[in-house]
Amino acid sequence: MHPRTFFETFWRRGARHSKDKARDDSGKLMPIKQSFPTARVIGIISAGDFTEPARELVLSRGIDLFYVDKSKVIEAWGRHNIQIDYEDN
DSSP states (O other): OOOOEEEEEEESOTTTTTTHHHHHHHHHHHHHHHHOOTTTEEEEEEEEOOHHHHHHHHHHTTTTTEEEHHHHHHHHHHHTOOOOOOOOO
């Protein structure tokens, strides 16, 4: 049986180096895409602060992207009284 799906997942608290993350993670998936051309989904699940240029880079490489904005993640955890964001100092 051949794999049908490959995902890279991550949470980004800050936008710093988003494009580097996009380049690295999509770069990991591109050889998999070539090795398993019948895979239905090869994508990234990204949550947090992931910039528009970074998201565009992922998509331009033919990698699927499921993106959840940082505010939605903070809100979801906050409903359970869990703080996952803090000042970066």
